[in-house]
Amino acid sequence: MSDHATDAATDVFVAHRNLLFTVAYEMLGSAADAEDVLQETWLRWVALDLDEVRDPRAYLVRITTRQSLNRLRTMKRRREAYVGPWLPEPLLTSPDVAEDAELAESVSMALMLVLETLTPTERAVFVLREVFDVGYDEIATAVDKTPAAVRQIAHRARLHVEARRPRESVSASRTRAALDSFRRTIETGDLQGLLDVLAPDVVLLTDGGGVKQAAVRPVLGADRVGRYIIGGTGKAPVTIDYVPTVMNGHPAFALHVDGVVDGIMAIRFESDRITGIYYVRNPEKLTHIDSETRLTLR
Known part of the structure; x- marks a missing residue:
């Protein structure tokens, strides 16, 4: 490829890079793997004759999807040993x-966890269709299925996700108020106050990746979650600060020890109650928090 052609390919790729990263991240749930997919996409992109590419955006999304699918299938096996x-x-x-x-919901921790329950192909089809509004024919080309099969997969995936996604959205002001209450109860060791902001069926997931101490199974129910949090922070001979931040488009805490x-x-909220708490401690997953x-849908 000539220098001029390489420059043209680079300009097109850079123009769509944020979109491609968002596609890969929503399919994989891993920024590190999404970055690797973009590198693989770039290598295939610069090897093409751009004069034969009618729609660069669609073609790049197709390459990214295929590379993400390949990596997702490998990751599924890897996560079985996690x-x-x-x-x-x-x-x-x-x-x-x-x-x-729309973008904030699509990258929320709650929805990303729901997407983890789909098969790789279902996840790719759902992300492309429901999040990025890609046409069925284009999705079919990306996942090597017929358009009719893609429609069936999309319908099945949509039903699966709708049955598990948060039942209602909570305004930013109500979310901040609930987060403030949550933080105050923990900092003061107020178990009853904490129970008041937790939904009866709340779930706590802690991800240490075998590197940092964490619960190896989900903690279920308000009483168990409340006692787990208060007990853990109260016994620790350290200073713990809950610093408000915004992760994946939603309010969160960075815990400083x-x-x-x-x-x-x-934190996942529904009806002013906390229904999910997701605590990531694995150092390998804390490289994109500074x-x-x-991210973009377009």
Whole structure:
């Protein structure tokens, strides 16, 4: 490829890079793997004759999808040996992500966990169709299925996700109020106050990846979750600070232990109650919490 052609390919790739990263991240739940997919996409992209590419955006999304599918199938096997619950890698996101309700929901920890229950092909089809509004014919080309099969897969995946996704959205102001209450009860050791903000069926997932101490199974129910949190923070001979931040387009906490970041705690709200607490401690998943990651649906 000539220098001129390489420059043209680079310009097109850079113009769509944030979109391609978002596609890969929503399919994989891992920023590190999404970055690897983009590198693989770039290598295939620069090897093409761009004069034969009618729609660069669609073609790049197709390459990214195929590379993500290949990696997702490998990751599924890898996660079977993962120590304890596996949680998506949290991303520090810019204010515009939080302001885009559709984008914020699509990268929320809660929805990303629902997507983990889909097969690789179902996840690819759901992400492309429901999140990025890609046409069935284009999806069929990306996943090597017929358009009719893609429609069936999309319908099945949609029903699966709808049955498990958060039942209602909570306004930013109500979320902040609930988060403030949550933090105060923990900092003061107020178990009853904590129980008042937890839904009866709340679930706590902690991801240490076998590197940091974490619960190896989900903690279920308000009483068990409340006692687990209060008991753990109350006994620790350290100073713990809950620093508000925005991860994956939603309010969260960065937990600082004696001034050092220990992990990211994302919260899921429904009806002013906390229904999910997701605490990522695995150091390998804390590499994108200091600088904003640009995400986009377009």
